[in-house]
Amino acid sequence: MPALLGTLVVVTGLAIGLGTWQVAGVAEDVDRIGAALPAEGGRPDVPPAAQQALTFLVVGVDPADEETRATRAEAVLLVRLTGDREHVQVVSFPLDTWVGGWGxxxxxxxxxxGPQGVVQAAETLTDVRIDHYAELDFSGLATVTDALGGITVDVPEPYSSRGHDFAPGPQQMDGAEAVAFVRDAGPETRAAAPARQQRVVQALFRSIEAQGAFSDLGRLADLLDSMTGALRVDDPLADGDLVAIAWEFRGAHTLEFVSAPVGGPGTEGGRPVQYLDGGRAGLLWEYLRNDALAGHLSEFR
Structure with a gap:
């Protein structure tokens, strides 16, 4: 889920306006990650049809995993801004998606x-070239939710996590509750994680739009400032680049969600994994490579 909030920042949050002091100030506060992208040799080519598209790998992390004391990925998403700048497509993956070519x-x-490893694995899995990397931790989700005064999430079925119980139907959540909702209560709840993530992001967008933040530069800047400390992007993405990308994203306030087609569970090295449906996933990657997914979304829903 923090990954999706990284999407929120990069895709719409930074779209305050080209050259405004608010964007410049926010961009300067975003931390950078060195060597997040692989060296050029062996990376996927970009077909002519997708030359104008922008592709991000967005990873949500928990920097204080109690068991390992190490930063742990909690969500992985591929985010595509289409070449015509009319669509933002978000492909969510199960964390335990098996990448055969990566092992x-x-x-x-x-x-x-780290970042470079997961970018390489994602490119190996999809053969889609990743232009930029963004990472956000759980503190960003909690902070922006509280900055909005809470969000209303449509809960599809009863769910309990981290001491919070969620009944079916619209539920008002503060930051701590939103984090608990998107976190897995256990291994058996991982399959439903993408759906929970999508519902929270949709609630965030509804709240931001209802408060008029997309058209209120000061309000949007305040929201961004509340979470930039939890966001990191690849080092080549300089402040000016963030501003320019924000301008590219300015008209895209709606995210189009797609889940990577799952074929079924399995075991690798004694650990449970999820295998993707080779045929349907291959078709999804082909559409993405050629920037043609907008006309085929219904095939994956």
């Missing part, structure tokens, strides 16, 4: 190789 899951690739 690990997406979660494992992050654990062993």
């Amino acid at each position: 690990s899951t997406l979660e494992g690739a992050f654990g062993s190789g």
Whole structure:
């Protein structure tokens, strides 16, 4: 879920306006990650049809995992701004997606190789070139939720996590509750994580729009300032680049969600994993590579 909030910042949050002092100030506060992207050799090519598209890998992290005392990936998403700048597409993956050509899951690739490892694994899995990397921790989700005065999330079924119980139907959540809702209560709840993430992000967008933040530069800047300390992006993405990308995203206030097609569970090295449906996933990656997913979204819903 923090990954999705990274999407919120990069895709719409920074869209305050080209060259305004608010964007410049926010961009300067965003931390950078060195060597987040792999070296050029062996990376996917970009077909002519997708030359104008922008693709982010957005990873949500828990920097204070109680068991390992290490930063742990909690969500992995591919975010595409289409070349015509009319669509923002978000492909969510199960963390335990098996990447055969990498010999690990997406979660494992992050654990062993950090940002560069998970970018390489995602490119190996999809053959889609990743332009930029963004990472956000759980504090960003809690902070922006509280800055909005809470959000109303439509809970599909009863759920309990981290001492919080959520009944079905619209539920008002503060920051701590939103974090608990998107976190897995246990291994058996991982399959439903993408759906929970999507519902929280949709609630965030509804709240931001209802408060007029997309058209209120000061209000949006305040929201951004409340969470930039939890956001990191790849080092080549300079302050000016963030501003320019914000301008590119200025008209895209709606996210189009797609879940990577799952074929079924399995075991690798004694650990449970999720295998993708090779046929349907291959078709999804082909559409993304050629920037043609907008006309085929219904095939994956």
